[in-house]
Amino acid sequence: MENKLKNILIIGLGLIGSSMALGIRRDHPNVKLFGLDNEATINTALQNHLIDQAARLDQVTMMDLVILATPIDATFDLLTKISQMNFSHELVLTDTCSTKNEIMIRANQIFNGKNIKFIGGHPMAGSHKSGVNAADVNLFENAYYVLTERNEELQDILSGLHSKFIIVDPKEHDQVTGQVSHFPHIIASSLVQQSNTYSKKHPLVNHLAAGGFRDMTRIAEANSKMWTSVILSNRQEIIERIKDFKGDLDRIIKFIEEKDEIRISEFFDSGKKIRQNMEILKGRGVIPNFYDLFVSVPDEKGVILKILVLLQDISITNIKINEENREDIHGQLQISFKSASDLEQAKEIIEGATDFDIAE
Numbered sequence: 167m168e169n170k171l172k173n174i175l176i177i178g179l180g181l182i183g184s185s186m187a188l189g190i191r192r193d194h195p196n197v198k199l200f201g202l203d204n205e206a207t208i209n210t211a212l213q214n215h216l217i218d219q220a221a222r223l224d225q226v227t228m229m230d231l232v233i234l235a236t237p238i239d240a241t242f243d244l245l246t247k248i249s250q251m252n253f254s255h256e257l258v259l260t261d262t263c264s265t266k267n268e269i270m271i272r273a274n275q276i277f278n279g280k281n282i283k284f285i286g287g288h289p290m291a292g293s294h295k296s297g298v299n300a301a302d303v304n305l306f307e308n309a310y311y312v313l314t315e316r317n318e319e320l321q322d323i324l325s326g327l328h329s330k331f332i333i334v335d336p337k338e339h340d341q342v343t344g345q346v347s348h349f350p351h352i353i354a355s356s357l358v359q360q361s362n363t364y365s366k367k368h369p370l371v372n373h374l375a376a377g378g379f380r381d382m383t384r385i386a387e388a389n390s391k392m393w394t395s396v397i398l399s400n401r402q403e404i405i406e407r408i409k410d411f412k413g414d415l416d417r418i419i420k421f422i423e424e425k426d427e428i429r430i431s432e433f434f435d436s437g438k439k440i441r442q443n444m445e446i447l448k449g450r451g452v453i454p455n456f457y458d459l460f461v462s463v464p465d466e467k468g469v470i471l472k473i474l475v476l477l478q479d480i481s482i483t484n485i486k487i488n489e490e491n492r493e494d495i496h497g498q499l500q501i502s503f504k505s506a507s508d509l510e511q512a513k514e515i516i517e518g519a520t521d522f523d524i525a526e
């Protein structure tokens with residue numbers, strides 16, 4: 167298929183826009199990539215060859231595809247400005263916002279009868295980091311990429327992101343992401359703040375916070391402006407999720423007060439089973455790192471290289487080093503694989519060649 171989307175403008179070259187630029191370039195080295203952002207960001211994007219050329223907003227009219235990778239409030243503003251422009255050919259326009267319903271309602275109102283094909287988009291992967299320096303070509307690998315409708319040419323341009331397209335109704339999208347993406351950010355931030363308040367009375371809090379606390383709170387470091395926009399764009403759903411959760415907390419308070427051993431155990435058991443079932447879904451994109459092996463490694467020079475050499479014939483999707491604060495215990499290498507069989511093979515190789523502790 168000859169793709170007619172040749173001149174592509176990305177507005178907003180932060181974490182998402184710059185990572186998309188790298189992904190687009192991977193499969194489509196010949197498209198012309200333009201960028202629009204503040205001067206410092208554009209300079210970095212040009213230096214790092216993320217884009218070919220800077221563009222102005224009025225140059226939207228000469229583009230074939232425009233990707234809005236901007237915060238939600240800025241995206242609304244840009245949608246309005248673009249809807250006031252005149253196009254001699256059809257513009258394909260998409261966004262990356264974390265909410266979809268309000269954006270689609272607005273787009274349907276303002277693009278009606280215009281030469282603009284708007285397709286709502288949301289890559290279901292990201293990070294607590296932001297800005298052009300966080301660009302990562304593998305950010306969207308194996309993650310779902312939500313679109314509000316199929317579009318062969320757009321999907322082809324985005325193929326180098328290595329994500330999986332899924333068509334979702336905008337309202338349904340906001341309900342689901344409200345539960346599994348937006349609400350968890352509220353929980354993480356509340357937990358960090360509650361612990362901080364408690365630490366005024368109990369300073370040891372700052373020392374005894376360990377792996378569990380770290381795993382629960384990484385996303386509390388996310389960009390506050392972005393999350394304010396997300397929450398305000400999905401208010402009703404998020405309020406409902408919070409109220410629902412309050413009910414769950416009240417239920418567990420009751421079990422504890424009543425020393426109800428069976429119900430407390432059922433509570434944890436149920437959580438464990440549900441999460442383990444979600445693990446099965448990991449390969450389909452619920453959680454980007456799937457089939458993980460945790461190798462406990464001594465803090466010695468060359469140890470990571472040794473493991474990598476051992477696994478050189480197996481496809482690894484990600485490696486993470488979970489450092490330990492204490493010097494006397496081992497750090498943990500988290501290695502992610504594409505399949506259960508790759509994981510099993512890697513486990514056998516490491517077990518055969520080292521005495522490192524391994525867990526799945």
Ligand SMILES: NC(=O)c1ccc[n+]([C@@H]2O[C@H](COP(=O)([O-])OP(=O)(O)OC[C@H]3O[C@@H](n4cnc5c(N)ncnc54)[C@H](O)[C@@H]3O)[C@@H](O)[C@H]2O)c1
Nearest residue numbers: 178180181182203235236237238240263264292293296297
């Ligand atoms: N961070 C995530 O995990 C994540 C994941 C998926 C989708 N998203 C969504 O993608 C969008 C971008 O998020 P991000 O994490 O890349 O944010 P970011 O802060 O890293 O990047 C946003 C960029 O947009 C630029 N910008 C803002 N207003 C602009 C304007 N009017 N014109 C041109 N550039 C402008 C900023 O300078 C910045 O470089 C948001 O709508 C967010 O909801 C974020």
Ligand SMILES: O=C(O)C(=O)C[C@]1(C(=O)O)C=C[C@@H](O)C=C1
Nearest residue numbers: 264289290291292293294347385
């Ligand atoms: O990994 C993270 O830090 C994220 O929060 C990314 C995350 C999420 O997983 O909920 C957050 C917002 C996006 O719209 C999509 C993905």
